Amino acid sequence: MNSNKWTRLWLVLALGVVCLALTTSLSAQVKSETSTASGQAAQEVQVERGEVVYVSGNDVVVKMEDGTIRHVSNVPESARIRVDGKELGVHDLKPGMKLERTITTTTTPKLVTTVKSVKGKVWNVTPPSNVILTLEDGSNQQFKIPKGQKFNVDGQMVDAWGLKKGMLITATKVVEEPVSEVSVQRSVSGTMPPPPPPPPDQPIIVAVLTPAPAPAAAAPAELPKTGSELPLIGLLGLLSTASSFGIRAFRRIG
Secondary structure, X not given: OHHHHHHHHHHXXXXXXXXXXXXXXXXXXXXXXXXXXXXXXXXXXXXXXXXXXXXXXXXXXXXXXOOOEEEEOOOOOOOOEEEOOEEEOHHHXXXXXXXXXXXXXXXXXXXXXXXXXXXEEEEEEEOXXXXXXXOOOOXXXXXXXXXXXXXXXXXXXXXXXXXXXXXXXXXXXXXXXXXXXXXXXXXXXXXXXXOOOOOOOOOOOOOOOOOOOOOOOOOOOOOOOXXXXXXXXXXXXXXXXXHHHHHHHHHXXX
């Protein structure tokens, strides 16, 4: 049992080594070169603006410029926001801060050209689809013939129908594949919220002590506006008349 087990193990290992060697040999016989040509890049810039309304841990709620509410959860610790020349993290955000995110998308068109070439002797051909070549190391390899493929035979270009056993040929396959390389860059900047308004001015009461003014001298009483000097004149006239009657009576007695 043990001998059979070891025999199977060595057989598997030997088969793996043979496959690896065959793959390495075949890849060495078929040469492949790839080149890339870049076109003119195009940029698209998108700007989003909003105001921070709530911050809790790594969760941020932002009111966008169009009035929509956006909840950004699990903001990474590595995220940075440039505010007034300083790099701030998510824990530095405050309600009222104005944020502006700029997204720059760059699209670069590229043309990837792959050139594969093989050189060998025709061992067997089944036009128009397959050919078996004997390569430089003496191994045989089967190739699928692409539609319209041409072969160089002694300086002349022939198709699969023109191949014959024993011909030494060189075949080249060129594949051009257009691709687009897209890169996206995001940057976030912001401004601090405005400072709170100062408290309203409180009125200040200033007490000034001044000495009391001296009492003014009593003014002489005045007759009421309705009074008149006629009664006084009448009284004086009455007294004068009485005194004249008194003098006359005194003279008569004497």
